[in-house]
Amino acid sequence: MARILEDDAKRLLSEFGLAVPSGRRVTTPIDATDVASAMPGGCVVKALVPTGRRGKAGLVSICSTADEARSAVERMIGMNFDGYLVEAVLIEERIDIAHEYYLSMSIDPAALTFNVLASAFGGVDIEAHAGSITSIGVDPVAPSADREIQLLWSDVGLKDHATVLRDATRNALSAFQSLDATMLELNPLAVDAANRAVAVGAMLAVDDAAIHRHPDLSRLVIEGSDRAARPETLLEQRVAEINADRSQRGSARYLELEGGDIGFLCGGGGASLLLFDAIVAEGGRPANYSEFGGNPTEQRVYDLTRVVLDKPGVRGLFVAHNITNNTQIDVVARGVTRAIRDAGVPAAFPVVAREVGVNDDEGRLIFEEANVLYLGADVSLNGAARIMVERLREAGTW
């Protein structure tokens, strides 16, 4: 789920025939005055952060004058919401709204359809009107969804609005498919006094797996919004840089956590989840979450290990994987042990490695030479976590 800021989302949607309010992105109060002055009918100021629920957080302001707009911008710029710093706002013309609807679409993985939701109670209180929401499933390979869309709004819309709502839904669905979107929410989708359906509020997330076929989208997605509900930390940015080096094989994921003292250097996807639970169940506190694999090069393992060890407060290192298919244990061992040496960890710093799979005989020797406690197939992943926590306790504080 790579999110796109609202002004970019609206520009993209307008290319598919959806009407959107005219507006401009602004980063300073001075520019706000200029832009708002050109909107005699009043304007709406919206903070540009890639999250929902902005209205209730005071990050959407309806303004009658340019002065009001200017002070709204002054107030919003620099605010923090959901971990995102407000660096820009969107100033839009105010729409003369006759009725506010709600329209959203996503993929239903069980039914294998596009799940389209609609309600006649759009706006900030949509969640209080959950019972008003109707849904249809659209066949993704059918040539047309016109019948389903007609049914959708015949249940929901005011009679006079049915035609414009159907057209807007058809356009939105075509944008949803063409942009490889994972989520599209128009709230409100307003019908104005001139009986035009206008996407007054728009949230869009696109599939990062499909970004390679949308070069125009790749510079619009908000970095890190796919992995965490907050911006990346410095250590996380370092891992992003490590992964950006395409000359090195293997993948590394790293999520910094608050507090904790065990450096967590594990993989693959499922085993990392299990191992983290196991450490916690034994009373240990991981300082981070990680997941690495894909037969990484020694350098990539080294770089990731250095990041894990650089987190302040780390007093031990836990290296573990499920039995590997192709990840070479000797290579992992070389990367990890070189990083430990270069980081200059104290002699009492416990390092436990439970690594079974390709070249593990060789890997065991490398680990043991570096005073790492090596565990093999006779110790389960849960057993390894128990030993890690025990070792850390025995090490005490040094």
Next chain:
Amino acid sequence: MTLFGDSGVMIQGITGREGRMTAEHMLSYGTPVVAGVTPGKGGQSVCGVPVFDSVSDAIASCGPGRIGVSVVIVPPLATLRAVSDAVRSAGCDIVIATEGVPRHDALRMLVIARQAGVTVVGPNSIGVIEPGQRRKLGAIGGDRPERAFVPGAVGIISRSGGMTSEIGLTLRMAGLGVSGAISVGGDELIGLPPARAARVLQDLPETRAICYFGEPGTHFEEELAAEIESGSIQVPVIALVAGTFTESLPEGTAFGHAAAIIQRGSGRPTDKRRRLADAGAIVVSSLDDMAVAVTGVAGGA
């Protein structure tokens, strides 16, 4: 359904680095790989397996009915075309190894496969293995599958490819073996969700118990619970759902696999475990407990 048994196997993407390695390991284990497909590489051969430009060329050469399964190991953006080709031209079952298939593509290929009545495992599956037949579909087990998988009476279903093998290893260390193992794939959009995979494994005559490995996110565990409750799964299911710690982190944080994400209070491992236990599954919280529980219901087999 020809995932298990002795039908011929085709590999789409056999000339790529991954494809070659997987073909070599599948053959050396004993899997009957009879054809490879890479558009533009027809006429070559990989490990003695003839390569064709298209699935229909492969069928024309091998004869109809010879190919029961295709293993798809092609780049993410080429997967939809490869799967469509296999569905339309071969009508065979399909195991998709590719990771990072765009969701809209996955959706389309699964709809096409459903309409044609073929079984799809994956995308993002490390594979399917049947140790008693020395048959493996995909990279599962690497070049030494017997380190993790020995023949036996336990079925394995896992949302994690790596944990499919780790559970095999856990069972082997406990003196148990595997009837069949299915890595269903780490994505949210997959062709053979756990509930259906359980029915497939139960149909193997050796299967006396099923081990399940689940993760946060999706409704797969809830569906599996409903399947058990309905009475259609007759063998005991021993389930481990990992990722409890993610419940204490902000919602929407993604872990590991694409599908392991908790959204709006749904997808929590705690709820999944409760649901599975209520349905009659044996819910365990460690691999050691899993080995003990399986020995209790299927030991001595």
